[in-house]
Structure formats: structure tokens, C-alpha cells
Amino acid sequence: LKSPYSGGHLEVIVGPMFSGKSEELIRRVNRSVIARQRAVVFKPAIDNRYHVTRVASHSGQSAEAVAIDTTANARAYLSGEGGLFGLPTDLPDVVAFDEAQFFDAGLVPLALELADQGARVILAGLDLDFRGEPFGVMPELLSRAESVEKLTAICMVCGAPATRTQRLIGGEPARFDDPVVLVGAQEAYEARCRVHHQVKY
Numbered sequence: 001l002k003s004p005y006s007g008g009h010l011e012v013i014v015g016p017m018f019s020g021k022s023e024e025l026i027r028r029v030n031r032s033v034i035a036r037q038r039a040v041v042f043k044p045a046i047d048n049r050y051h052v053t054r055v056a057s058h059s060g061q062s063a064e065a066v067a068i069d070t071t072a073n074a075r076a077y078l079s080g081e082g083g084l085f086g087l088p089t090d091l092p093d094v095v096a097f098d099e100a101q102f103f104d105a106g107l108v109p110l111a112l113e114l115a116d117q118g119a120r121v122i123l124a125g126l127d128l129d130f131r132g133e134p135f136g137v138m139p140e141l142l143s144r145a146e147s148v149e150k151l152t153a154i155c156m157v158c159g160a161p162a163t164r165t166q167r168l169i170g171g172e173p174a175r176f177d178d179p180v181v182l183v184g185a186q187e188a189y190e191a192r193c194r195v196h197h198q199v200k201y
């Protein structure tokens with residue numbers, strides 16, 4: 001039995017930074033690999049946090065991954081088109097996407113197609129951005145998923161369960177309209193609860 005669901009389905013893992021989304025994705029993927037299922041993990045090429053060809057969690061676990069620019073690259077990889085990454089392949093048992101919030105809108109139809117074809121599709125990502133607003137494709141994935149897990153981190157101010165990601169620039173809460181990429185700025189992110197999550201306007 002592959003899963004509690006018959007055939008393919010979508011599993012979404014969300015929460016703030018440091019809530020263990022990558023840990024949970026890696027745990028699910030590594031279990032399936034131990035059970036001799038074929039798994040492919042994709043991650044956005046912009047995230048080369050630790051390794052180019054692995055996904056890594058903040059606590060050190062990792063799994064093999066393919067870094068891609070667009071979901072079209074994932075399609076090409078899975079169909080073996082154009083020899084982009086390798087040989088033609090059969091549909092893997094498990095297809096996982098880490099940092100799913102950074103993928104383009106094509107992730108939704110791709111995930112649905114893979115599930116319809118019988119794959120277990122695991123998608124991990126931030127449900128909210130640093131402003132506390134729904135992040136990119138995540139709302140639609142959450143709606144369409146068979147299974148949703150919302151993880152929490154620990155608030156760095158009070159120790160309560162943290163559901164938000166605090167963005168700090170030079171030690172101060174970031175402004176609502178601060179650009180997502182700030183060149184040369186001293187930036188940091190912290191897990192915070194609703195009470196201690198601050199956004200300047």
C-alpha cells in the first residue's frame with residue numbers, strides 16, 4: 001500500500017521558516033526510497049542554501065534533488081525531453097517539490113497531472129510570506145491537496161508555537177513594501193508567533 005489514498009494524490013506541508021518543512025519532506029522521501037520506490041525531488045535553482053543537487057534542512061538532513069528554474073524544467077526532466085537532465089524515465093512513485101512557494105504558477109497543473117497519473121506528489125513551502133500574506137501558488141495547492149500538514153516552529157520572542165516568519169533588516173522589522181531581494185542589506189529571518197510577528201508600514 002503506497003498511501004492512505006488510492007493512486008496518486010497531493011500532500012502539502014506548510015508552516016513558517018524553521019518549522020521543519022524540509023525535514024518532513026526529506027523524511028517522507030527517504031522512507032519511500034528505503035521501501036524501494038522511485039522518488040524525484042525538485043527545488044528552485046535560486047535556493048542553493050547548502051548544496052546544488054541536494055535538499056537540506058536547517059538541522060542537517062538531506063536528500064538528492066534536482067535544482068530547476070521553472071516548472072517546465074521539471075516537466076522536461078520527468079519526460080526525458082531534449083536530454084535535458086538524462087534518459088527518458090517512467091513516472092516516479094514520488095515527486096516532491098521543496099520551497100514550492102518559489103515556483104511559477106505552472107506548478108499547480110503539473111502537480112495535478114502527476115497525481116492523476118498515479119504519483120504521490122509532496123509539496124513543501126511557506127504558506128505565508130514575511131508580511132503574513134499568502135505566498136504565491138501555495139493557497140491553490142492547499143485547496144487542492146488531499147492532505148495538508150501545518151507545522152509550527154518556536155517563537156524566538158516568547159517560546160509559543162510560531163506560525164509566522166519575521167523578516168529583520170538591520171535588526172529592525174522589515175516594511176510591508178520592502179523588496180524581496182535587498183542588495184547588500186543585513187537581513188535575517190526568525191520564527192515568531194502571531195503576537196510577536198511585526199510588519200512596518
Ligand code: ADP
Pocket residue numbers: 015016017018019020021022023024056057058059152153154155156191
Ligand atoms: P523549514 O524547511 O520549515 O525552514 P527545516 O526543516 O529546514 O525547516 O529546519 C527545521 C529545524 O530548524 C529544526 O529541527 C531546528 O533544528 C531548527 N530551528 C532553528 N530555529 C528554530 C525555531 N525557532 N523553532 C524550531 N526549530 C528551529
